[in-house]
Amino acid sequence: MHPAASVIFFTVFSGAGFGLLILMGFATGSNATPSTAFLVVHFGLAFAMAVAGLVSSTFHLGHPERAWRALTQWRSSWLSREGVLAVLTLAVAGLYALLWVFFDKPIGLLGWISAVLALVTVYATGMIYAQIKAVQLWNRTLTPICYLLFSLAGGGLLFLMLHALFFGSAGSLLSSVAMVLLVVAWAVKIFWWISGDRIVPLSTTESATGLGKIGKTRLFEQPHTGSNYLMNEMGHHIARKHATKLRWISVGLGAVLPIILILIALPAPADALWLVLAVISHMAGMLTERWLFFAEAKHAVMTFYT
C-alpha cells in the first residue's frame, strides 16, 4: 500500500498526543495537585500533537472542505467513529483542562472520561486499517492493539519528559513505567511482524479470476500499458531485504535508544535533555514503523496485476 506522508504523520502524532491525554486523564483524575503551568504545558502538548495529526489527515482528502461529513456515519464506519471520538475526546479533555486551569476546579471524573475516550479513539484509528479484509496484514485483532500500545508508550515517554522538565528529575517510578510501556509495545509489534510474515494469501490470481479450476494462472497482458490509480495506491510494495533493515532501524530508534537515554537520565538530575532526545528518537522510530505498516501491506487487488 502507498505510504502517504499525511496519514503516517497523522497516526503517529495524534496517537502520541492521545496517549498523553490518556495518561494525564488517569494520573491527574486520581491525584490532583499539580501547578497551573504544569497543566497548561501537558494539555497544551497533548492537544497540539493530536490536533496537528488530525489536521494533517485532512491533507490526504480530495475534498477537505467537506471533512465535516465524515462525522455522520458513525453507526457503520470506523473512520467516521474515529472522527467523532477524536472530537469528543478533545472536547471533554478541553473542558477538564479549562475548568481546572481557569476556575481551579479539577473534576476528576472528567479526566477519567477523557482518558477512556482517548483510548477508544486510538482503538478506532487502528480499526480503520484492521477492518480491511482485502489487506490481510492489517486485518488482524492485534493491529488495533499495536496502535493502542504505541499510543501509551509514546504518551508515557512524553509524560516522563515533561515531568523531568518541570521537576528536574523524572523519578524512578515513572521511568520504569515508561520503559515497560516501550518494551511491551515493541514486543507486541515484533510479534505482529513475525506472524504477519507467515500469512498465507487468502486470494490468489486463480481465485480472483476463477480460472484456477483450469490451471495455473498468470497475467499475460495488463489492461493498459501505463499505470493507474489502483497500481499507484495499492501496488506499492517494499522489497523484503529493505523491509528487514527498516524494521531494525525502527526498533533501534523507537525502543532501544529511548530506553538507553532513560537509563542515562535516571541518575542524572536536571538532565531532561536526555529525555527530549529520547522522545525525538522514539518519534523517528515510530515514523519508520508507520511507513513500513503501509509499505509492507499487500492488497488483494494486486492478484489481478500479477
Added chain:
Amino acid sequence: MTTLPETTDRKLGLVIDLDICVGCHACVVSCKEWNTGGYGAPLSDQQPYGDEPVGTFLNRVHTFEVKPENGPARVVHFPKSCLHCEDAPCVTVCPTGASFKRSDDGIVLVNESSCIGCGLCAWACPYGAREMDGAEKVMKKCTLCVDRIYNENIPEEDRVPSCVRTCPAKARHFGDLNDPQSDVSMMVADRGGFDLMPEQGTKPVNKYLPPRPKQEDLDEPVNLASLAEPKATGFLGWLDDALTRIG
C-alpha cells in the same frame, strides 16, 4: 446511509462470458465515452499525450494465461468492473454516507457531492473496482449505467449498460440475478457461472461464465506452415512433381 440494505428487491448485474470475450476493449472505450458525459464528474485523464498517461476507467480488460496440467496454455480475456456486491465492504467503510447500495435494484453508487475523496472505499474493495478521479478528486465507479437503464428518452434496445450494448461478441449480459427465470440467471445456472474471490465474503452480484473446455486431442501440434505452401498447378505443377521425383 452507509449501512447495507438487508435484501434488495432486484439484483441487477452483469454476466460476463469468458469463453466469448475476444479482448477488443470496445466495452472499455464505450464505458468511458458514456460515463465521462453522464452521471457525475467526467472521467479525466492526466497527461493523455505525455510520458506517463493515466486516467480514470470504470471497466478494464485484463488478459490472463492459464496453463492446465496437461495440454497447451490458453489465453483468457477478462473484463472487470464493479460487481455490485451484496455485502459490499466499500459501502460500510465510507465515513460520509457518499457510498450506498440501493435497496430496490442493488446498484452500488457514490453520491459525489458528499464524497470527501478519502479513498478508503477503494482500499476496501478487493476487486479494484473504484478509482479516484485525478481531476475531480471524488470516487468513481461503475453505475451499471443507471442513467441508461431507466432512461425512457432513448430507444428500448439502448436501455442496458453501455458495455453490454457495445460488445461486438456478445460476451456481456445484463439482467436481474435475483429472478431465477431471467436470461442471465438461466445462463449462470446452465454454464456454471461463478463468483470472483468468493473467499473475500463480498457476495458479488455479477457472475462470470467459465471458458468452455478445449478439444483434448491436440497433442500432435498441427504443422500450420505446410498448409501455407503454395501448390503449383499446370505445367509448373508437372515440373514440380517431376523434379521432386528425380530427387
